[in-house]
Amino acid sequence: MKKVLISLVFLSLFITSVYASYPQYDLIIVRNDDIIDYLIALPYSHLINVPILPVNPKKLDKVTKAQLYSYIQLGRNRVLIVGSANAISLEVENELKEMGFSVTRIGGADRTETAEKLALHFYPNGSRVVVLASAWDYGSTLAAAKFAMEYKYPLLLTWENQLSPAALEGIKALHPTMVILVGLGLNETIEKTLEKMGYETYWIGRDIEPPPIETNTTTAVPPSTKSSKLSFLLGMIVAFLVMSPLLVYLSKKRSEKRQEILDQLNEKEVAVLKAIIENGGEIKQEELPEIVGYSRPTISRAIQNLEKKGLVVREKSGKTFLVKVVKKIKLD
Structure with a gap:
């Protein structure tokens, strides 16, 4: 009995030390009018086991305030806002502070920079694997977020045709041995760029039969979880094959529309x-x-x-x- 109690104590201390190694929050807040910040935040919500609350980006409504007051009464007062002041206003941040929350904000000039800052915030010591998806293909970002949640990897976003500066800096700072590309919204130029830089790449959503994710580096997964993880990967591939025509069409039309307008503007x-x-x-x-x-x-x-x-x-x-x-x- 004594040995069992000692084992439980050490297990408890180990779990506590693992969670303590990540920044700790009681709630993550994102804007409710654009799903991208919600998707970016998902892996980290799962990592530290806290909920995500989408809110009106300009001003907290009465119902949301009532929910937050109930939440803070239970002693949960550490809040992470995802996005710059252009994503969630300073008024919302000030309202949270007035309610008694301790507020941290992480956001960049665009979604790729926000993803980079979040990744470095939660993985200050780097990661052996980094997940990369298009900042514009929401279906791919959703799949990438699921993958990052499943394996506890940081998530970065990039432009469709080349590595964004934020994604590039994020990868360099995280020092991975492998970069996993997810979805149909990425160009082969990105993969070639990463390989020239010395990173091993693995693209989910392009090949029908994915190569084993295990490598000769330290990124190998434990044998006990190989079967379930391979099933998950195969299921994801099937989903992409079914949705691929629609995803490609929508991505192309969105890019054409955006470029047409940008060409008109200084x-x-x-x-x-x-x-x-x-x-x-x-x-x-x-x-x-x-x-x-x-x-x-x-x-x-x-x-x-x-x-x-x-x-x-x-x-x-x-x-x-x-x-x-x-x-x-x-x-x-």
């Missing part, structure tokens, strides 16, 4: 349009200079050009204008 117009979209599709013109970093005349000229191109409209609002997006598109 750098300042893109920055202004992005700021409007990330603030819910409408914003007071007087708020844009502080958000974008351009002067008022520059902002005014950019808005006028966007109006001429049929992308935004302006409505009089007191002494300023309310700028609204007409044609909404993801630009990050």
Whole structure:
């Protein structure tokens, strides 16, 4: 009996030390109007065993506040916000602090940088394997998030045709021996780039029969779990084969539409349009200079050009204008 108790104590200490090695939070908060931050956060929610709460990115509603008050009364007051102030407003962050939460925010200039910062935050000592998916193919990101959850690997996002700077820096900082690419939203150029850099690659969703994930490096999985993990991989491949025509079509159409609009805009117009979209599709013109970093005349000229191109409209609002997006598109 004494030996059993000692074993249980050591087991408890081991489990505690494993969880303590990761940053600890009681709740992860993401925006509720774009699923991408939810998908990015999934592996880390699973890693530290805490829920994800999608909220209105501009202001907490009464129902959400009531839920949060109940939550904090149980002593759970450590919150991680995923996304920059353009994703979840400073007003939401301040509301959480006023309620008594200890708030940490992790976000980048775009979703690829947010994914990189989260990966490095939860894996400061690196990872033997990194999971990589397209920032625009949500189906692939969903599958990649599931894979990262299953094996406790960090998740990075990249552009479709080449490695984004954030993904590249994330991979270098994590020092993996293998990079697992997931889905049909990635180009072979990305795989070739990684291989030239010396990383072993493994692409889920491109080959019908995947090669064994075990390698001669330290990334080999325990023998006791090989069968179940291989079944999971095969199931994922079948799902991709069924959905592949739709995924390819939607990805192509989305890329064409985005590129068509971007070709019409200069750098300042893109920055202004992005700021409007990330603030819910409408914003007071007087708020844009502080958000974008351009002067008022520059902002005014950019808005006028966007109006001429049929992308935004302006409505009089007191002494300023309310700028609204007409044609909404993801630009990050």
